[in-house]
Structure formats: C-alpha cells, structure tokens
Amino acid sequence: MKESERIINEVAQGFIQLDEGVSWFSALEPAQQKSVLREVVSYSMQAHATVEDGREGVVRSGVKPTANPAVMIVREPLPDRMAKIINLPHSENVKAFRVLVAAFAVADTRRRETQCKGRCGHEWHNLIL
Template sequence: MGRHVQRVGSGAAPDGTGHRLVRRTPRRGAGRSPALLSHYCIQARATSDDGPEAIRRASLRATHTPAVLITRGRINEQLGRIASLAPLDERRKAFRLLISVLAVADDRRRQRFCSDGCGHEWHRLPLPT
C-alpha cells in the first residue's frame, strides 16, 4: 500500500489509481489506509495552508465533510478526524483529499529541501508515460 500511495501522491501513478486503491481496500482494513495517509501527511509537514489547494486538487466541494475539516486549523487533529470518517462515500472523499494534502506538502518540501537532490526514493519514482 505504501508504495502505491507514494506513486499516487507524487503524480507518478495514472489517474484513477487512488480511487481504485480505496475501492479495493477490504472493509475490515478500511481504517488503516486513511490513517496511514494521515501519518504520511504529518511526516511531510502538511500545514492548514495546504487545505485549499488540496481541496482543489481532489476535486471536492468546500462543503464536503473532509474539505470542511481540513480548513478548521490544528492540521494534525483534523487529519486524524478525516482519516476516521466512517461512511464509504466519506472515506472515498477523505482518501482523495489526504492524497492531495500529501502531494501539496511533499511538493513544498521537495522544492525547499530536495531541489539539489536527496535520498528520498519516492522523489525518484518514474513518471507515467
């Protein structure tokens, strides 16, 4: 799962891959994927300022529950709340938003800290052709 998430978040996976991942996740383990994504977002140093761009990239409306939560400040708490959304439709929106938050935060980190090269393997994933 982690490798797929990195590919989707970095834009190296074909469109729709993230949506297929969340649909394939068994209900029994459905809570692990968003929690893992939330953890990745925290590691990437996501900020509340990433919310609007992540909402745009995820193609969510500002009134969708995950979008409302991400704009409420205290990013680490909100990421946890987003990851714990239970209804399937909300989980799908949460997954899309969390992937987008990860991409926004990672883009910023890549520009700031990795522009001259780094050892992060996910920054060297092949781009889709």
C-alpha cells in the first residue's frame, strides 16, 4: 500500500486525526499535493460519495462553508465539482484536502458499514495499526 493511500485511509477511519493528515499533506511538494487530491477524489467516487457526504465533510473539515472547496463539494454534479476542486490554485490545496478527506470519510464509513460489513477483502478497509 502506498504511503498516501495508507494515510488517507487512516484519517478516513479515524486511526489518525485530520490535523495529522494535514501536516503530512502540507509537507508535500505542490505536484505531490495535486496527485494526492486526485487520489482522494478517486477513492470518494469508488465509495459513491454524495453531495450530502460533501455537506457533512465540510462540517467535519473545519473549513469555512464559504471557502471555495466547501462551496464546490455541496453542488451537483459531484464528480465534476470534485475535479474542479483539484484544479483550484495551490493556495487552496490544504482546504481542498481537508474537505475532500472529510467527505471521503463519510462516504467510506457508509460503504464499510453496508457493502463491506463482515465480508470485506479491501486491504484499505482492514488496516492493522
């Protein structure tokens, strides 16, 4: 498992705090940050994230609801909005990470509790810390 995959899923599953994930993310080069944002969007789509997950993610993220990533994640069509979040200026990357990871956490928790409960073989759902 890649470091980014492990950290994203540790944050989503509550093994590490969002602020710890943000510290790790902030230390990355801008190009690496964009790559991680793309990764989180991909995981969110696999978890079938919804606009409602985005709303809950904004609340959990600590980002002001008026910040660009927060405004974008609560509108349809969500895949298009998430793609636009990735393309925000570098100065928005940390806010984007906070919002995207928090929304992913909501969607992924639902997926683990419904589709994967008791029969999951996904490596990222079976983290051993």
